[in-house]
Amino acid sequence: MGLFSKFEQHHKKDPMQRVLESLHGCLETKDEIKDGKIFCPEWNITITPEIDQLEQQMAVLNFYISAPDWEEPLFECCAGMGKDTDTAIGMATGSFLFAFMQGIALMRRGEDEVPLESEFVGHTHRWSVYKSNVVGTGESTEDDDDAKAVTSVYWNLLKEHIAKRLGNQKMCYVKIYAAKAVGADGEQITGECRINDVPSDELGALVGEVAAKWSVQQFASQKQFFFIKQDSETVLPYPYSVNKINVLREKVRTALELFGGIQTQEDYDTLPDKLLAVLGDKTLTEECFSFLPEICAEHAFGQITFSEELQFSTNSGLVTVYKNQLADFYPLGNLMFGLFDSGVFGEQTNDLYRLLISLSSIGSGVQQLREQDRELEGCRMVALIFNVSEDFEIR
16 A cells, blocks of 8 residues: 555544645644644644544544634634545645635734724724635636735725625624536525625625626635724723633623523513622623523524614613624624533523523514514524613723
8 A cells, every 4th residue: 555545544534634734734824733723833823623523535624723912713614625524624724724724824923914993872983803824716807917906896886885884893703605506406605794794694695796707607705804993092992802702601691591581571570680689790791681581592593684783872862873783792692602512501401591582582583473474584683772771881
């Protein structure tokens, strides 16, 4: 048996090793394999790969990328096809390297940055934007001789819309995916724009309009990332900047335990005071009380389209923001579902989930629709309105 045959046989037995070795030495900086992860000392980042799906000619890989100066890990999912599993893994890791990690390299080196300004609740924030290469599959849809122009197509289209969705985060990332397929049933257009891995229907539709104009005989797709880093001078103080995820996870767990103790209307009415007593943060108390039930309901009724915005009712009137702008909205939801999945609430998990839905305004709205015999599919709900106290800080 030759050397290559031994190599191929080894990886058929150990596909994760194939993933790691496909990444090792292919980044734009030195790296090492450590404890099933890729560590880059110069950039101080860690890449944790995960095999999501593996078949004879197809691989789906998840990548979690973390760094001490980021508030949360970044996530990317890549698929690859090939003549065998080994080739499919190579294609998936190549997709990750040529777009996502190429953009990370630009950000870590501070190269080719584009300035951007945004406004959030009366504060100006300045940003540096790093645009990855556009990685295409299938038929060519752009003039490859003008690479810089190609990398700017989606940014020029979306930059004003993205700026409206920036809050006080230290960093965020945007994924663009466009595709067009032509077959016997006609054209199928895909447009996707995800901000911190949360899809925006509005921006996805704009991306889809780009793909719709392509001249394609069978199939073409493009993928690109924007990494958007806030200037340190405009970052406002945030109470959980250090070890954010671990600190908030415990607070969310405590909040859910208190929700689980609701038996009467009085229990519900006194819940905010109980939350404040243990969380010690007025804003986080109101966020947990208001956000967690609605997030559960959005998850439960996925056939409904929900607004990307929400409103806070204050003494000064209504303040409208995008959910992406808030430091806690999506992180609280992710931590809650992570706790549910971990089994920490045991047999009470489903009961707690249903209780939260029953406490939401979305749940009440769905109940009204059902009483009217209306279909949920295709329904669009307007922005939620939360009544908040004078002490509440929109952050």
